[in-house]
Amino acid sequence: MSTRFALTDEDVFVIVGSGPGGATLGSVLASAGKKVVMLEAGPWVPNDDFVNDEREAQRLLGWNDRRTTSGTWQLGHDFPGSPANMVKAVGGTTLIWTGLTPRFKAHEFAARSTYGNIPGTSIADWPIGLDDLSPYYSEAERRxxxxxxxGRRPLPANNNYKVLAAGAQRVGxxxxxxxxxxxNVDPRDGRPGTIQxxxxxxxxxxxxxWxxxxxxxxxxxxxxxxxLRPNSHAFYIEQGDHGRVTGVAYFDAGGVARFxxxxxxxxxxxxxETPRLLLLSTSRQSPRGLGNHAGxxxxxxxxxxxxxVFAQFDQPVNFHRGESMAGIIADESRHDPERPFPGGYYLELIALAPIALARFVQPHAWGRDFAQMMEQYSHTAGLWITGEDMSQPPNRVTLSGRVDQRGLPxxxxNYxxxxADVTMRKDAFEKSRALYAAVGAVSISTAPPTPSGHNLGTARMSEHPDDGVVDKWGRVHGVPNLLVxxxxxxxxxxxxNPTLTIVALALRQAAWLLRDAAL
Structure with missing residues (x-):
């Protein structure tokens, strides 16, 4: 499958994870002639082995390792062992992502300056702005x-989108x-066009x-x-006496610890998993974990x-046909000081397979109303809300007292x-109800948040080392050769949706590594 570099080779770049950020960074470095070792905790699963069955797909691809939750969030109560929908396989969570790729807006890089002081939050300005990332957004979109x-043409509209678009137009x-x-709409880059x-x-x-x-x-x-080393679970990053990291310890496919x-x-x-690994990597220089001097x-x-939000109609919609999230309304993705919440949100198309709909439409629901909704599956249209979440210091990932199959915490x-989040969600539900009512929905129901791959912020960028974990290039403050x-x-x-920005940041980081970084 790949070249093998020696465990003792001190000249390799080690990348932990093969998702959009790690794989993009690795691809650029390898193409520039750098030696790259990529540790992926999960297996290589070829596309031909994918199955169109939600339960089997979760077993095959899902990050099913144990997690715990705390806090008041409903998602933590409904899905305490799996609050995030993530993949443990080569390619990461993009194997099951939906594909929507909006860019950040300029004000979203300057949240603290734009929104002001919001009690209870830890919002801050990014150390970079839209102008810094724009060329890498373009490169990411081309990739x-x-x-x-x-110049690439739009995806065809499916029925679910036609309902969404008609409602959007009617409400203004x-x-x-x-x-x-x-x-791909058309064949490109060795990949076929979509067959919807x-x-x-x-x-x-x-x-x-992609x-x-x-x-x-x-x-x-x-x-x-x-x-590329699949089934290789990193559990410790070693830091030398000089402050630089010297390598990564991991369990290989046979469970043997390697360095x-x-x-x-x-x-x-x-x-x-990134903060988990950083917190596990304690040393004399970093007793609280790598990059954690300021907590x-x-x-x-x-x-x-x-x-x-799901709506039922008197005529079939068949929302399972066509690309599952190929539709987005951007009008609400703005900051409006007149609204009772900062930031904005998107309304995005969603379609769920029957088992997923039954699981997520109302967790733990049963009875006549639930049965009637499932019976109307073919007559259902759906959308998903994604809006700016207010960061708060107590919302965090920590090491639990419980251990996994390897004996690791x-x-x-906690969330x-x-x-402001509650107010935004209420506003989005009201706007979505109005949208579907405008096109004659027979019934409309809202459902609480579900596990997703949108998990962010736990090693945040900051200008000053005391305010975050990494600098504007993604390099950990105080550790010159450790990146996130x-x-x-x-x-x-x-x-x-975060994937495009993750790829753009990785491209910017790679360009800096090859141009300026003295590692």
Missing amino acids: LGVSHRH YRHFATGPYAT DGFNFQGDRQRSK SPLVSEIPRALATGNLD QQARAVAVAGNAI HVGRHYTRHVSGN VPNV DDHP SDGSVFTTSAAA
Whole structure:
């Protein structure tokens, strides 16, 4: 599968995680002739092995390791062992992502300056702005093959979108479309065009949707400079007496502990596993964990303000046909000081397979109303809310007193909704109800937040070392050769789906490493 570099090779870049951030960074470095060792905790699962069955797909791809939760959030009560929907396999959570790729807006990089002091929050300005990231957004969109961008045509509209668009038009929205969406409309980059095969939450067998599994990783492997090691669970990053990290300890596929020496280390394990690894990596120089001198590792955990809205109609919609989230309304993704909450939100198309709908429409529900909703599956349309979540210091990932199958402390995710989040969700539910009522919905129901891959902020960027974990390049404050390359670095969540920004940040980080960094 890949080149093998020696465990004692001190000249390799070690990347922990093969999701959008880690794989993008690894691909750029390998293409530039750098030696890269990529440690992925899960297996290599070929696209041909994906199955269109929610339960089997979760067993095959899901991050099913133990988690614990605390706090008042309903999601933690409904799904205490799986508050995040993540993948444990080569390619990371993009194997089951939906593909929507909006950019951040300028004000979202300057939340503290724009929104002011919001009691109970820890919102801050990013140390970078939209101008810093714009060229990398463009490069990311080209790499991902995003529709509606750089001359690429839109995805076709399915019935679910036509309902959404008709409602949007009737209530006065102006900014709605089937993308930007990271699925090929036409064949490109060795991947086919979409066949509109419905749900990709179980993985895209056709390879039309972008993921590192079908793009960045094969490209990096072809250089001969990537040593990809699936089933390799990192559990400790060693820091030498001089402050630099020297390598990564991991359990290999046989459960044997190994140590890979490194020139530099990039952690890209997602916003739950990344702080877990940093907190596990204690030393004389970093007794509270790497990057945690100011106590910010794991803190400021954000998701997105979310929720689901489903509407039933007297005619079939068949929302399971076509790309599952190829639709977005952007009119509410603005900051309006007249609204009783800061920031904004998107209304995005969603379609769930029957088992997922039964699981998420109202967790633990039963009885006549629930049965009637399931009976109306073919007549259902749906949307998902994603809005800017207010970061709060107590919302955090910590090490639990419980251990996993390897004897390592499991991550505990603590989360409470901020009052502004609750107000935003209420507003979004009201606007969504009005949208579906405008096109004659027979019934409309709202559902609480569900596990998602939008987990952010636990190693946030900051200008000053006392205010966060990494600098504007994603380098850990005070550790010159340790990087973070995933959504953990988000200073604030913004309203946009995070994958495009993760890739853009990784491209910017890679360019800096190759141009200026003296590692």
